[in-house]
Amino acid sequence: MSERSDDSLAASADLGSLLARARRLGEGAYAMAQAELRKLRHDYLDIFTRMVQPLLWLFVFGTAMRHVRKLGVAGVDYRSYLVPGVMAQSALFVAIFFGLAIIWERDAGQLQRLLATPLPRLSIVLGKASGAGVRALAQASVLLAVVAIAGIKLDWVVWRVLAAIVLLVLGTAAFACLSMLLASLLKTRERFMGIGQMVTMPLFFASSALYPLSIMPLWLRLIARANPLTYEVQGLRSLLLGLGGGGALWLDFAVCGGFFVALAALAARAYPRAIV
Amino acid sequence: MSASVDEAVCAVEDLFVRFDTTDAVAGIDFAVERGEIFGLLGPNGAGKTTTLRVLTTLLKPTSGRAFVMGHDVRREGIRVRSQIGYIPQAISVDAALTGAENLEFYARVTGVPRSKRRARIDDAIETMGVQPFVGKLARTLSGGMLRRLEIATALLNRPHVLFLDEPTVGLDPTARRAVWERLRLLRAEVGTTILVTTHQMEEAESECQRVAIMDHGHLVALGTPAELRDQTGELNLDDVFAAVTGKELDSEGGSYRHVRAQRRLARRLG
Numbered sequence: 001m002s003e004r005s006d007d008s009l010a011a012s013a014d015l016g017s018l019l020a021r022a023r024r025l026g027e028g029a030y031a032m033a034q035a036e037l038r039k040l041r042h043d044y045l046d047i048f049t050r051m052v053q054p055l056l057w058l059f060v061f062g063t064a065m066r067h068v069r070k071l072g073v074a075g076v077d078y079r080s081y082l083v084p085g086v087m088a089q090s091a092l093f094v095a096i097f098f099g100l101a102i103i104w105e106r107d108a109g110q111l112q113r114l115l116a117t118p119l120p121r122l123s124i125v126l127g128k129a130s131g132a133g134v135r136a137l138a139q140a141s142v143l144l145a146v147v148a149i150a151g152i153k154l155d156w157v158v159w160r161v162l163a164a165i166v167l168l169v170l171g172t173a174a175f176a177c178l179s180m181l182l183a184s185l186l187k188t189r190e191r192f193m194g195i196g197q198m199v200t201m202p203l204f205f206a207s208s209a210l211y212p213l214s215i216m217p218l219w220l221r222l223i224a225r226a227n228p229l230t231y232e233v234q235g236l237r238s239l240l241l242g243l244g245g246g247g248a249l250w251l252d253f254a255v256c257g258g259f260f261v262a263l264a265a266l267a268a269r270a271y272p273r274a275i276v
Numbered sequence: 277m278s279a280s281v282d283e284a285v286c287a288v289e290d291l292f293v294r295f296d297t298t299d300a301v302a303g304i305d306f307a308v309e310r311g312e313i314f315g316l317l318g319p320n321g322a323g324k325t326t327t328l329r330v331l332t333t334l335l336k337p338t339s340g341r342a343f344v345m346g347h348d349v350r351r352e353g354i355r356v357r358s359q360i361g362y363i364p365q366a367i368s369v370d371a372a373l374t375g376a377e378n379l380e381f382y383a384r385v386t387g388v389p390r391s392k393r394r395a396r397i398d399d400a401i402e403t404m405g406v407q408p409f410v411g412k413l414a415r416t417l418s419g420g421m422l423r424r425l426e427i428a429t430a431l432l433n434r435p436h437v438l439f440l441d442e443p444t445v446g447l448d449p450t451a452r453r454a455v456w457e458r459l460r461l462l463r464a465e466v467g468t469t470i471l472v473t474t475h476q477m478e479e480a481e482s483e484c485q486r487v488a489i490m491d492h493g494h495l496v497a498l499g500t501p502a503e504l505r506d507q508t509g510e511l512n513l514d515d516v517f518a519a520v521t522g523k524e525l526d527s528e529g530g531s532y533r534h535v536r537a538q539r540r541l542a543r544r545l546g
Contacts (some may be wrong), residue, residue, distance in 0.1 A: 024387060031384035039372040042413060109366030116332040116362040118354050235445050273509075 021120065028119045032127030036134040047138055054090040054143055058082055059150075071211050072241055080153050081243075084164075084236035085209030086142055088229060091136035091172040096200050097143075098132040099179030099271070103189045115272050122268040125180060131263065132176035133169040140168055154240045164239040170256045171232035175203075177263035184270040208233045231255040284343070285310050285437045285469040286331055291340035293326050293493075300326040302493035303340070308437070308471055313463055315484035316473045322490040324473040325365070328439050331471070332362045345436055357537035358387070361430030361438040365445065366541060368426055371415035375406055375425050378414060391484070394431045403466070404428035404458050420451025424458055431462070437469040438462075444479060446541055456483050477513035489517055496520045 040047065062079040065071050072081035101107045114124050144161070147154065182199065186192050204210075206220060207229040213221050224230045235252030237243045284307035284388050293301040301323040308314040316324045329335040330342050333353045341348065347355040366427040369378045379400065383393045401407050404424045409417055414425065423443055430438060441450045443459075446450045460483070462468050474480055480487050489504075497520045501513055508519040 027387070028385050031381050035370060035373060035377065035381050036355050038377050039370070042372060042374075109364050109368035110370065112334065112364040112366065113362060113368040113382075113430075114385060115334050116357055116360065116439075118358045119387075232364075 012021050024118065025120055025123045025126065029126040029130050032124075033130040033134050036131035038137055040135065046244070047135075047142055050090065050139060051142055051146075053093070054086045054139075055146065057086045057089070058147075058152075062086075070215055073212065076241065076243065077153060079240060081237070082210070083143075083147055083152060083154060084240055085207075085233050087140050087164075087168060087236060088171065088233045089204050089205075089209055090139055091168055092203060092229060094135045094139065095172045095175035096179045096196060098135070098176050098180075099128060099267075100183045100192055100196065102180075102183050102271075103186065104119045109274055121272045122264065124272050125177060125264055125268045126173075128180060128271075129173035129176040129260075133173045136172035137165060137169055140165060147177045155242055157167065158185030160239045162228075162241060164236050167239070167253060167256060168234060170253070171228065172262055174228065174256060174260035174263055177260065177267040180267040180271040181263060184267070184273070203227060203229050208237075228259040230253055262276050283310070284308055286342070286471065288327065288330070288342045289340055291327070291330065292338045293323070293330060293335065294338040299362070299493045301330070304490070304493070304495040306488050306495060306498055308469060309486075311463065311467050311469055313470045313483055314460065315317045315480040315487040316490060317475065317477065317487050317491035317517070318469065318473075319475055319481050321492075323493040324490055325441055327490070328362075328441050328471070328473055332360060332439055333357055348540040358433065359436045361424050361427075361433065361435035361457055363423075363430050363438075363440050363443060365441045366537070367375075367422060369414045369422065369429060372413065372446075373497065374413055375410035375417070375428075376383065379410070379429055379432065383432045387431040390434050396434070400428040400431040403431060404522075405464055412447040414444065418451065419447045420454050421515075422457050423451070427458065427462075431466075432467075435468065437471060440470065442473055442475070444474065444476065452479070458482070477517060481513045489513075489520060491521045527545075 058079060062082045066078040068078070072078040102111060111124065115121070139174070144154075148156070180198075182195060183192070186195060206223045207227045208224060209229065213224055213230070216224060229250040234247055235249060235256070236248050238252070286522065287305075287307035289305055291301055291304050291420045292299060304323075304327065316327060318324050326335065330337050330349060333349050333356050336350060341350075343349065344356045345359050349356050350455065369375075370381070373382050376397075379397045380393070381395055392411075401410055402452050406421070406425050406428050409421055410425075413423060427438070427440070427443070440459075441469050444455055447455065454478070459470060459472075463470060472484070478519060482503065486498070486500050487504070488495055497507075497516065499507070504513065504516045505511065508516050
């Protein structure tokens with residue numbers, strides 16, 4: 001009820017108040033992203049412990065499988081092929097566990113507080129999503145540094161790396177919104193333990209993170225085509241390796257962007273209310 | 277009633293909140309006057325928190341009305357939210373940030389203009405006496421320090437009314453006294469109206485100008501502690517409660533989820 005009247009209030013308002021609303025939206029998201037960055041500064045070890053899994057994929061799985069010719073793409077070191085997939089995967093894990101902090105009751109008090117401020121609900125969701133983006137960004141930077149030191153070949157062109165990071169942050173924000181939506185449906189942590197695995201692993205395996213779509217059976221390829229993670233990985237791969245994987249770069253950005261907008265809208269309806 | 281609503285800082289009129297088939301709040305009326313510390317008392321599950329959530333716009337009433345500073349919580353949500361401060365029972369500061377960083381965060385999200393942020397933060401630090409530990413990570417603070425820091429973060433937008441949900445639950449007596457000392461100071465110096473829920477009767481008796489006792493969603497008593505003692509002929513609010521509800525306070529406790537959340541909170545504050 002109050003929501004509808006707030007909306008109509010905004011609709012009838014002039015440009016000035018719309019700008020004020022947009023500013024509040026941005027201010028809230030910025031504050032939450034900044035808080036996340038500060039938390040990382042206080043506890044940077046967290047980044048390194050979270051690096052273990054992607055590095056295992058890259059250096060153990062990647063090294064073991066680099067001679068399997070069907071994996072990856074001819075003429076490209078399989079470990080290079082794997083870098084975008086591992087980047088996207090570690091960001092996905094950050095995102096999925098990020099929105100769910102509420103289920104551990106860590107964020108419950110903060111969300112209740114934020115709901116009682118003039119901050120728009122969308123701003124709370126965008127703030128959480130940008131917090132996840134900040135973490136993904138930090139993790140990707142460390143991962144890329146390790147890749148560079150290990151001498152794994154990538155196209156080290158500045159604009160390409162920057163564009164890849166933008167795509168990664170966009171994808172992470174979208175998956176963070178997905179996790180907020182899940183959190184608002186699940187509500188108890190016991191239920192989440194199973195669901196978290198049930199969401200992240202299929203997203204990961206039914207995508208082009210580890211192997212190209214061309215080696216998949218038709219049914220799996222169809223699922224992978226509907227999986228936004230596939231587009232995120234393909235986009236990263238064409239930016240960092242010059243490998244298209246069969247789709248245009250703009251399509252990868254469009255899918256990730258559309259996915260983000262749709263899920264942010266859904267999460268803004270469901271997530272903050274779930275804790276009251 | 278409407279005359280007192282106009283003058284009141286906040287008020288509820290014939291308020292009902294129904295969850296499924298039970299009435300968490302079953303038709304209550306009260307008005308909080310400017311500058312008072314008003315206590316909403318009752319056992320777990322009495323409907324105190326639900327009432328607070330209606331007044332802070334987190335929950336829509338099933339029927340009846342609720343106002344804050346003359347604004348209807350249903351129709352003028354943003355106006356209400358911009359004039360209040362709210363501290364829920366669950367910890368609302370970020371444990372992984374310092375006190376100062378938490379203050380800055382809440383200054384931003386409550387829309388304090390950039391030019392005024394520094395001064396407002398300094399004022400809040402002074403009012404709540406958090407200066408000695410404002411540079412430390414919140415996770416290293418004691419329960420009493422955390423609560424004072426939280427209240428400081430709720431003062432930044434200069435609220436007309438502060439809603440505190442069980443602010444002293446899980447605190448030892450010394451920390452409790454320190455929190456109340458600061459709240460008294462806030463009321464005396466800034467004139468902030470404070471609505472507080474508690475199930476600590478002796479605390480309400482010594483700190484609140486007026487109290488309302490709730491039980492099973494109903495308002496069973498309303499007045500100054502002295503008035504309630506006189507009306508019932510009892511010596512303290514604990515006995516007043518027993519007299520008006522016909523039972524001891526906290527005889528059964530709340531639901532599993534409620535107990536679990538409370539224990540977890542107590543552990544984190546301890």
